[in-house]
Amino acid sequence: MAERGASALSLPDDWPAHPDPILALNRMGSFDWDLDTGLFHMDAQALEIFDFRPEEYDGRAASLALRIPQDESRRIDALVSRSIKEGSENYSAYFRIRRRDGTLRWTHTHGYIRRDDIGRPNRIVGIVRDATEELQQVADGEARAAHDDARRRQINVVQVTTAALAHARTVQDVIDVLKDTQGISHLGATSLVMGLVEAGRIRLIAEGPEGSFVPGTRVTRIDEPYPMSEVVRTLSPRFIESAQEFAAGYPVLWPHLTGLDITAAAYLPLIVQARPIGAMGLLYSDRNGFTDEERGILVALGSSIAQSLQRAMFYEQEKDIAEGLQQAMLPRTIPSVPGADVAVRYRAAAIGGAKGRDIGGDWYDLIPLPGDRVGAVIGDVQGHDTHAAAVMGQLRIVLRAYAAEGHPPATVMARASVFLHELDTDRFATCLYAEVDLVTGVVQVVRAGHIDPLLRAPDGGCRRMPVEGGLPLGLSAEFGSLDYPVGTLELDPGHTLLLCTDGLVEQPGVDLDDGMRTLAALVTDGPQDVRELADVLIDEADERGGDDDVALLVLRRRGLDAPQSGGRLQQQVAPGDPEALAEARHLIRAAVRAWGAADRADEVELVADELITNALMHTEGAAIVTLRVLGGADRRLRVEVEDSSSALPRRREAGVAGVSGRGLMLVDLLADGWGVEARGGGKCVWCEFDVPVRRP
Known part of the structure; x- marks a missing residue:
């Protein structure tokens, strides 16, 4: 036999196989x-x-x-x-x-x-x-060829059955294969019985033909006088060649079988690595005795069935563990969010083959935040195994912690990337974090290698919302690229935001953009209720199948019933970043309109822009602008700009031709009040605007 390969290659984990x-x-x-x-x-x-x-x-x-x-x-x-x-x-x-x-x-x-x-x-x-x-006794080549041909025909049943068993994933699949491939009938058997060894007992999992169940045999002890118990005890097959032999050998069982016209039976131990995992019985109604050839074929069949049963049992055990781990890692409940309807769904992939575990690293989360805000997270850790699920659980917890600490969305994502990198795992993760202000409708979105969100209007129209993104979590820290651009969306009352993992979009041979368009069409035609919509999308994913998990989060903004005190918006503006300054202006204007103060939007935006610009020009580091509504008898809107300098602002004479020095004069003129507060090693310059509630 010719030698193949090189010895430097690695061997399989279960090599060499151990003989039965x-x-x-x-x-x-x-x-x-x-x-x-x-x-x-x-x-x-x-x-x-x-x-x-x-x-x-x-x-x-x-x-x-x-x-x-x-x-x-x-x-x-x-x-x-x-x-x-x-x-x-x-x-x-x-x-x-x-x-x-x-x-x-x-x-x-x-x-x-x-x-x-x-x-x-x-x-x-x-x-x-x-x-x-x-x-x-085979004298010449022709006789040998005839003998080979006869033997091939005899073992064909074993070959066909073994090939079919290779695709069986569960114990029930193994039983179905034995029946569906007609392996039993081709062997001449009338019926099949099978049991698994569990804690010193044999539990029946296949009962033979309808109406043939023997009372008291659902679970039996290994020391009881039954043929399956005997072959488990002895690890040897038991061939019963006549009804008389059956009746004499097993007087307790035989009276229950007399109506089935049993004339012979073959009971086989199902052995894996010298350990019995079960037993199988084939009952015949038209046979008397077994030849050596037939016995060998049945023994070979039993060995194949035993291997398939062990794989199926391992698969079911791993599936139970995986499902338990997955459920433990995902949020048990989604909190109720005033002003929004939320639905979440998770679908595990059904991966074929012995390696399938029906588990992955997809996750969702909803994080309540102060000031009528909420953080929505969708993510996917690379891989489909328990390690991916474990990494996912840790990543979900740190994302929640960073968001709850009050960090801006870009910082939340950057810190999560560093955390994943420091886990010293070979996995990376894609993620999308959306911080939704349910008072203003402003949504700040940060994307780390994940697919874009979808936005559905009240009339049903749905479109993809492109958001500039950064590298996946873990990779951005590894390559020192932790800058995550913040995209801004406006979620008006009645609008629905949809976040999902790529398992809902990607299909073999289909472009991602085409998949996104298909998903948008499904959302457009879907029901308005977020729970019903989520069910429709998951049902579609189930029908399509696929080898990837699906996580889905759907959030529909209802809008608060009345103007709320405590509405809050915060944004960090880095020096030398004109886009961040423009984005801050946009957020401030949107918030002011959402809080019912559109007639003062120009004044608030102008004053806030002046304070932010002063902080960036005259101090080192970033400026943090906070906009919030103060409740009470007279509703006021407060703008705060924090910086790291303790130097207080002062009025200067601009002069006739001066281009600076008028900032505080502008603040004093437009705002209804302003001042300065010390904040740690820096300060906060604030101003307030009267924005009374409009009466009908």
Whole structure:
């Protein structure tokens, strides 16, 4: 057999495979051939068949040439290569080996070809056995070919069933495969019974034909006088060849089966790594006895079923753990937000294959903030495993903490990126954070590699809202690019903001922009109620399927029922950033209009601009502007501009041709009151405007 690969490549975690004890009992050896490294592991029985002592064999496929004649080796290599090329899942052949004393012995091999996630063959696991006695009566090549053909037909049922079992994910899938592939009927069986070993008992999971359930056998002890209990205790199959043998061997069970016309039965232990995980019984109504060939086929079938059951049990256990972890990491409840209707949804991906865990790093969050504000978060940690979910949980908590501390949105995102980078994980995360002022309707959006939000108007029209973004969390800290631009949206009463992860948008072979347009069309045609809309979108994702999780947050602004005291807006303006200054002006004007003081919007914006400009020109560092409504008998709007300098502002004479010195005169003229307060090592310059509530 030709050597394949290089030994420097890594081996699979479960290499080499461990043989089933039943194989050894049937004088069968096992092998595990890693195609990437060329290593060819054989157990003790296989070494004996090839007449190798353990110290003589170096574990490489090429070394088998010492025992396999050259013409036989070429034939086997051609068979294996053809099976791999044609996409076969297994192969079977007889060939001769030359023992150390020069005698030739016939050997039979059966190998199962395993492939990785992209379909590349990387491993062959199989069995070998001495077939000399079996073929002694086969005199010539034609007879051997006929024998091979007959054997291939007999094991076809095992091959077809094994191939179907490879796609079974749950225990019920395994049972369904055995029934749907007609493997039972092709073996001549009338019905199937199956049980799993749990805490010293056998729990029945497949009951055979309808109406055949035996009372008291739903859960049985391993020491009870039933055939499934016996094969679990002995780890050996039990073949019952007549009704009389059944009645004599199991007098407690037989009276319940007399109406089924059972004439024979085969009970097989389901063993994985020398440990029984269950038992299976095949009941026949038209058979008397089993040939050695039939027994071997049933034993091989039981081994395949046992492996599939173990995978299914591991999958279900991991799924339970994953779902519990996912639920623990996501918010248990979403807080009620005055002035808004909110709906959130999460859909786990259904990833095929043994590695699927139905869990990922998608998350949502809603963070109540002071001053009738709320933070809406949507994010996605790279990966679909428990590690991604754990990282997601930590990231969600720190984002909530940074937002609750009062940091501006850009700072929240930058600090979260640094936190993720310092976790020393290889994962990054995309995220979108939107801070919504439910009084003014102003939404400040920061995007870290995430898809844009959608905005739906009261008339149903929906459009994508492009927001300039930064690098994903973790990557921005790694590359020293922590600047996150802040986009500004206006959410009028009746408008709906929709945040989602890319699992709701991306489809194989579909451009992201096309996916966003499709989503916008669904939102346009969807119901007005946010909960009903969220259900529609998740149902669409379920129907479409896909291998990515979906997190969704929908927020509709109702608007507060009456003018509120305590409305608050805060923005940081960095020096040398004209866009930040323009954005601050925009936010101030929008807030003033939303608070019912549109007739003073020009005055407030002009005074605030003057105070911000003074802070940037005459101090070092950024200016923080805060706008809020003061309640009481006479409602007032207060503008505060903080800086890091303790020097107090003073009036200056501008002169006839002067271009500066008129700032405080302007503030004094337009505002209804102003002053200066010490704030730590700096100061706060404030001014107030009367904005009485309009009476109808």
